[in-house]
Amino acid sequence: MDAPLPIEALAEIGVETDTRLYLDHARRHARRHGYDRWTLVDIDAHHVESISWKEIVDFIEDPVLRDQAKAYHAERVGAPPYGLVGDFGLRYQDCGGRIPHQADRRERVEPGPHRDVVLTRRAMEALAVAYMVVFPTSMLFLGMHPQPQMEVALGRAYNRWVEATLLAGDAGILALAYLPFNTPEEALRVVEESAAHPRVVGFTVTSTRYKPVHDRAYWRLYRAIEESGKPICFHAGYHWQDPSLATIPTFLGMHALGFVWCNMVHMTNWILEGIPERFPRLRSLWVESGLAWIPFLMQRLDDQFLMRPSEAPMLKRLPSEYMAERCWYSSQPMERGNPKALALTFEMIRAESQLLWSSDWPHFDFDTPGVIYDLPFLSEAAKRAILGGNAQRLFGLPDRRPPGPGGA
Amino acid sequence: MAEYRVAREGDLAEGEKRVFVAGGVEIGLFRLDGRFIAWRNACPHQGGPVCQGRIFRRVIAEAGETGRPAGRRYHERDVNIVCPWHGAEFDIRTGVHVGSGLLRLAPVATLLRDGAVHVAIADEVEHGDGA
Numbered sequence: 001m002d003a004p005l006p007i008e009a010l011a012e013i014g015v016e017t018d019t020r021l022y023l024d025h026a027r028r029h030a031r032r033h034g035y036d037r038w039t040l041v042d043i044d045a046h047h048v049e050s051i052s053w054k055e056i057v058d059f060i061e062d063p064v065l066r067d068q069a070k071a072y073h074a075e076r077v078g079a080p081p082y083g084l085v086g087d088f089g090l091r092y093q094d095c096g097g098r099i100p101h102q103a104d105r106r107e108r109v110e111p112g113p114h115r116d117v118v119l120t121r122r123a124m125e126a127l128a129v130a131y132m133v134v135f136p137t138s139m140l141f142l143g144m145h146p147q148p149q150m151e152v153a154l155g156r157a158y159n160r161w162v163e164a165t166l167l168a169g170d171a172g173i174l175a176l177a178y179l180p181f182n183t184p185e186e187a188l189r190v191v192e193e194s195a196a197h198p199r200v201v202g203f204t205v206t207s208t209r210y211k212p213v214h215d216r217a218y219w220r221l222y223r224a225i226e227e228s229g230k231p232i233c234f235h236a237g238y239h240w241q242d243p244s245l246a247t248i249p250t251f252l253g254m255h256a257l258g259f260v261w262c263n264m265v266h267m268t269n270w271i272l273e274g275i276p277e278r279f280p281r282l283r284s285l286w287v288e289s290g291l292a293w294i295p296f297l298m299q300r301l302d303d304q305f306l307m308r309p310s311e312a313p314m315l316k317r318l319p320s321e322y323m324a325e326r327c328w329y330s331s332q333p334m335e336r337g338n339p340k341a342l343a344l345t346f347e348m349i350r351a352e353s354q355l356l357w358s359s360d361w362p363h364f365d366f367d368t369p370g371v372i373y374d375l376p377f378l379s380e381a382a383k384r385a386i387l388g389g390n391a392q393r394l395f396g397l398p399d400r401r402p403p404g405p406g407g408a
Numbered sequence: 409m410a411e412y413r414v415a416r417e418g419d420l421a422e423g424e425k426r427v428f429v430a431g432g433v434e435i436g437l438f439r440l441d442g443r444f445i446a447w448r449n450a451c452p453h454q455g456g457p458v459c460q461g462r463i464f465r466r467v468i469a470e471a472g473e474t475g476r477p478a479g480r481r482y483h484e485r486d487v488n489i490v491c492p493w494h495g496a497e498f499d500i501r502t503g504v505h506v507g508s509g510l511l512r513l514a515p516v517a518t519l520l521r522d523g524a525v526h527v528a529i530a531d532e533v534e535h536g537d538g539a
């Protein structure tokens with residue numbers, strides 16, 4: 001018999017790999033550089049709510065709809081989640097088996113706390129994150145539902161399930177309440193009901209929808225959000241049936257544009273129609289469109305505005321000034337191909353106060369905190385702000401340690 | 409420079425890989441064309457555990473003679489290690505990303521001695537992120 005080799009074997013990563021092993025390199029990076037002792041806030045991570053949909057439909061308030069949903073899930077084996085509209089692009093996200101964590105996470109979870117709480121805590125531990133804001137996945141398409149009342153019913157059920165399950169599971173897990181934005185009075189009701197919850201740190205509009213954000217129908221909603229002191233967030237998404245994306249043959253191309261385009265349209269309306277002037281204390285947060293679109297839109301809107309100010313008479317300053325001072329941005333997926341362009345982007349968007357790091361874990365284009373920590377042009381104070389301090393200020397969060405050994 | 413004996417020659421069949429820690433450094437060892445090739449298990453994209461990903465044959469597409477696309481197919485010989493974090497693909501023989509020469513895996517020297525594969529690790533290698 002040979003003597004055993006003096007090495008430690010590392011297994012191939014697959015859908016069964018524990019999140020902490022999957023992200024072990026991120027954890028070691030944090031430890032080696034010492035930022036695991038900072039308060040990191042990940043303002044955009046996801047759980048897969050469709051796996052728990054059977055539980056979520058139990059929270060539907062309408063008794064008839066609830067019974068129908070439960071009967072459907074009891075008897076239709078292998079059926080997609082009741083009432084959800086997905087996008088078939090979701091099927092391509094793992095790139096044909098190349099990115100296992102995007103396909104599924106079948107790691108072992110012991111009986112006890114809800115699976116999504118356990119998986120979220122594991123990701124927090126691995127990414128050295130003290131607070132993680134958790135968003136849904138398939139529900140990012142719910143704004144495209146042909147029945148607005150379903151967006152209301154499912155959005156409300158989801159909010160109640162999140163409070164009862166995820167937010168109750170760990171003090172570091174936070175959420176932004178889902179707003180059924182196609183029905184403004186119902187969106188207002190969500191704000192009124194959930195504004196006081198300490199772990200509901202804001203309100204989400206899923207950006208994949210065809211509603212003008214400047215419509216007068218939203219003014220009461222915006223006033224209520226402004227008064228709550230919590231931000232409104234536009235979480236981007238794609239929709240391959242959007243006519244403007246219909247010619248694109250690949251997920252790569254459709255996803256690259258789709259995740260930016262919806263927020264570019266909403267931001268254009270938000271600024272040119274003067275929402276920051278109408279609601280001066282309303283803070284808006286623009287999530288998951290990366291960063292490169294922001295300098296483009298700043299320049300484009302400024303350029304056009306100077307020639308046609310009579311069409312945007314609410315504005316007292318340049319569009320780019322509102323975008324840099326009155327809007328906050330999540331970083332992921334941060335375009336890093338041109339360091340000079342990235343440094344200029346940080347300067348233009350005033351990243352030291354307006355930028356919030358986000359991971360988007362477990363999606364295929366997630367960012368570790370290392371993407372911010374390793375930037376050569378940032379001071380340590382700026383890194384601390386972007387990785388957590390700015391989010392702590394925006395959401396009113398005290399210092400906290402990540403979960404795991406020696407942590408929360 | 410420290411040397412570590414990491415596998416017996418017969419441990420890996422053609423096309424197989426092993427990933428391990430030797431001297432505090434994570435290394436992926438591949439066997440292709442009968443040779444042993446080793447890369448650091450650190451992806452130049454975001455530092456992911458690239459060698460712990462799956463192996464895929466390279467996908468190619470060539471324009472047909474008339475310029476009409478001939479469709480996608482697999483390359484007969486080229487195989488890639490695909491980083492499980494975000495899917496970056498590196499040619500196992502060259503360590504170069506299939507779409508950009510800017511991303512390259514860091515090589516580790518291998519040598520075959522007495523029927524065993526050894527890797528040589530420079531003393532100045534920074535141990536830490538598994539990188």
Ligand code: FES
Nearest residue numbers: 451453454456491
């Ligand atoms: S870290 Fe390897 S693909 Fe991103």
